Amino acid sequence: MSENGSHLLEVDDLVKYFPITRGVILQKSVGAVHAVDGVSFHLDVGETLGIVGESGCGKTTLGRCVIQLYRPTSGRVLLEGTDLAGLKGSALRHRRRDMQIVFQDPYASLNPRKNVERIVGEPLSIYRVGTRASRKEQVRELLDLVGLSPSHAERYPHEFSGGQRQRIGIARALALDPKLIICDEPVSALDVSIQAQILNLLKDLQKRLRLSYLFIAHDLAVVRHISHRIGVMYLGKLVELAPASYLYSNPLHPYTSGLLSAIPIPDPELEQARKRRLLTGDVPSPANPPSGCVFHPRCFRAQPRCAEESPSMEQRETGQSFACFYPLDREI
Amino acid sequence: MPALLEVHDLKTHFFTRQGVVRAVDGISYDVDRGRTVGIVGESGCGKSVGALSIVGLVPNPPGRVVAGSILFEGRELTTLSKREMGRVRGAEISMVFQDPMTSLNPVMNIRTQLTEGLRFHRGVDGHQATVRAIELLELVGIPDPERRLKEYPHQLSGGMRQRIMIAIALACNPKLIICDEPTTALDVTIQAQILELLAELQRDSGMAMILITHDLGVIAGVADEVIIMYAGKIVEKALTADIFHDPQHPYTQALLASVPRLDEGDREYLEAIPGAPPDLTDPPAGCRFSPRCTQRDDSCRADDPQLMVAAPDHWVACWRCESRCRL
Numbered sequence: 032m033s034e035n036g037s038h039l040l041e042v043d044d045l046v047k048y049f050p051i052t053r054g055v056i057l058q059k060s061v062g063a064v065h066a067v068d069g070v071s072f073h074l075d076v077g078e079t080l081g082i083v084g085e086s087g088c089g090k091t092t093l094g095r096c097v098i099q100l101y102r103p104t105s106g107r108v109l110l111e112g113t114d115l116a117g118l119k120g121s122a123l124r125h126r127r128r129d130m131q132i133v134f135q136d137p138y139a140s141l142n143p144r145k146n147v148e149r150i151v152g153e154p155l156s157i158y159r160v161g162t163r164a165s166r167k168e169q170v171r172e173l174l175d176l177v178g179l180s181p182s183h184a185e186r187y188p189h190e191f192s193g194g195q196r197q198r199i200g201i202a203r204a205l206a207l208d209p210k211l212i213i214c215d216e217p218v219s220a221l222d223v224s225i226q227a228q229i230l231n232l233l234k235d236l237q238k239r240l241r242l243s244y245l246f247i248a249h250d251l252a253v254v255r256h257i258s259h260r261i262g263v264m265y266l267g268k269l270v271e272l273a274p275a276s277y278l279y280s281n282p283l284h285p286y287t288s289g290l291l292s293a294i295p296i297p298d299p300e301l302e303q304a305r306k307r308r309l310l311t312g313d314v315p316s317p318a319n320p321p322s323g324c325v326f327h328p329r330c331f332r333a334q335p336r337c338a339e340e341s342p343s344m345e346q347r348e349t350g351q352s353f354a355c356f357y358p359l360d361r362e363i
Numbered sequence: 364m365p366a367l368l369e370v371h372d373l374k375t376h377f378f379t380r381q382g383v384v385r386a387v388d389g390i391s392y393d394v395d396r397g398r399t400v401g402i403v404g405e406s407g408c409g410k411s412v413g414a415l416s417i418v419g420l421v422p423n424p425p426g427r428v429v430a431g432s433i434l435f436e437g438r439e440l441t442t443l444s445k446r447e448m449g450r451v452r453g454a455e456i457s458m459v460f461q462d463p464m465t466s467l468n469p470v471m472n473i474r475t476q477l478t479e480g481l482r483f484h485r486g487v488d489g490h491q492a493t494v495r496a497i498e499l500l501e502l503v504g505i506p507d508p509e510r511r512l513k514e515y516p517h518q519l520s521g522g523m524r525q526r527i528m529i530a531i532a533l534a535c536n537p538k539l540i541i542c543d544e545p546t547t548a549l550d551v552t553i554q555a556q557i558l559e560l561l562a563e564l565q566r567d568s569g570m571a572m573i574l575i576t577h578d579l580g581v582i583a584g585v586a587d588e589v590i591i592m593y594a595g596k597i598v599e600k601a602l603t604a605d606i607f608h609d610p611q612h613p614y615t616q617a618l619l620a621s622v623p624r625l626d627e628g629d630r631e632y633l634e635a636i637p638g639a640p641p642d643l644t645d646p647p648a649g650c651r652f653s654p655r656c657t658q659r660d661d662s663c664r665a666d667d668p669q670l671m672v673a674a675p676d677h678w679v680a681c682w683r684c685e686s687r688c689r690l
Contacts, residue, residue: 294551294625295578297582299583302580
């Protein structure tokens with residue numbers, strides 16, 4: 032917590048529905064995709080909160096709602112106490128300086144027609160920071176900060192490898208000296224040997240610049256490595272939120288344990304000796320989520336109650352919270 | 364008895380405007396009957412091109428097998444005509460590709476795609492083919508197979524499509540199945556289901572499998588032997604347990620150390636491998652890993668190391684391991 036007792040970021044009951052429409056001219060709404068459905072969490076200065084989940088669980092939408100690339104359907108996003116969801120125009124633009132995003136695909140997120148100097152310097156020129164000459168100098172400092180050579184400033188994205196491109200994306204995100212960076216699958220497009228370089232860079236930058244990360248990824252091993260706390264999402268809902276070590280050693284939600292046991296460990300003996308709890312079936316459509324607890328059709332502990340009522344978040348003293356009527360350490 | 368598949372000094376090059384890309388540059392390995400061989404490497408290391416060369420699917424032009432031999436049950440595959448290759452592919456050797464979204468035909472129903480191989484290779488058609496198709500769908504764990512036969516790929520989830528791909532590959536009871544990143548496009552819970560299925564099918568049918576992946580975790584649970592590739596060459600080859608517990612090549616060691624693990628304690632930094640894989644139109648002299656290697660010395664730059672025996676069933680291509688090795 033910061034000095035005044037509040038968190039850097041507080042998300043409160045965030046909801047984002049995307050309407051499904053029919054018809055070409057007279058479009059009418061025939062339903063909604065429940066992409067994010069009542070998610071609450073907070074994030075402190077210098078902390079990393081990991082968000083994991085399978086594809087379609089709403090983790091990317093969540094990140095985009097936080098930074099207001101999508102406007103939430105309801106709920107609040109408080110950055111240092113200011114509700115971003117209520118801001119518009121220049122007031123929003125002013126607050127957005129403090130938040131930046133690093134995207135998954137370093138090939139698609141850099142404009143191929145601009146050189147690195149313009150890409151990294153773009154946030155600076157948008158916010159009219161300094162003079163042209165000072166911006167040029169700043170870009171070179173940023174490149175140095177992310178492990179690229181200042182001489183790279185004249186080059187174009189196609190001249191770089193995937194890992195280097197992701198460094199450019201990170202330099203751009205750092206340009207305005209933000210407090211919060213949303214990392215949306217920043218390493219999943221990279222090879223393992225390069226992935227480690229980028230993860231180390233992110234950790235290093237966090238220490239030096241006191242950054243907070245909302246780190247969104249599907250790879251639980253990567254998220255565990257970088258995060259202080261981890262939130263597990265399933266079908267638009269946060270089903271468990273816990274300190275990283277607890278989540279791994281003592282998962283409470285059945286989905287978390289299913290997810291953990293599905294992840295292969297690079298050790299043949301451990302791998303073959305493991306007791307697996309394979310989740311059966313597929314993730315249901317978020318346009319038509321199941322009744323009650325959204326996980327109950329795939330859950331190995333489901334009881335009749337789970338199909339009727341939706342569990343709310345329960346908090347433990349250890350800092351773990353979970354949304355389940357029958358957590359793994361409780362008898363059915 | 365000779366091995367089911369013997370690849371010897373295979374070279375597959377691509378002739379592009381930028382120059383000759385040596386995607387696969389002299390690899391040799393065997394696959395025995397009923398065994399699973401894992402091939403691991405980063406993107407661009409030649410692991411997929413090596414596999415495509417076996418079944419004659421390297422796009423030509425620009426690619427071509429320029430040297431080496433591939434013996435399948437003693438029969439040379441590299442010199443077969445297109446027609447002859449077509450008789451082998453799908454019948455005796457079949458493939459499962461990475462992306463189940465693009466490798467199924469969107470305008471053909473599941474039944475037609477499942478039975479295509481049976482009609483072509485075995486001349487089975489009509490009712491008999493349908494019976495076999497239902498049997499195959501049951502085998503790969505698809506509920507309600509009769510209904511699924513009439514459906515189209517877009518009506519199925521990613522995991523289901525990959526099950527269909529596997530069913531197609533199994534249709535003619537192949538002796539060897541090559542899976543090229545079969546679970547990379549899938550979510551982890553679905554990946555676990557598919558890996559379990561592949562292992563089970565292989566156990567029951569006794570077919571051999573080549574599993575290509577970049578994920579060391581996937582290999583650990585499934586493969587009997589592991590081949591590590593880097594920049595078009597095999598750098599290490601050993602039984603699975605030896606690769607993980609006693610890796611010899613600096614690249615294998617670095618690769619294992621660079622992956623974050625779920626069961627690790629709190630590790631502040633990962634041991635990243637500096638730099639990036641080389642450009643294969645102009646690979647570095649000597650050992651191709653030497654520019655990124657922390658253990659290199661002058662001999663590494665001078666000469667290209669060949670695979671040497673480091674221990675029984677354990678080969679490694681590294682000058683630093685030479686003192687422990689026999690050629």
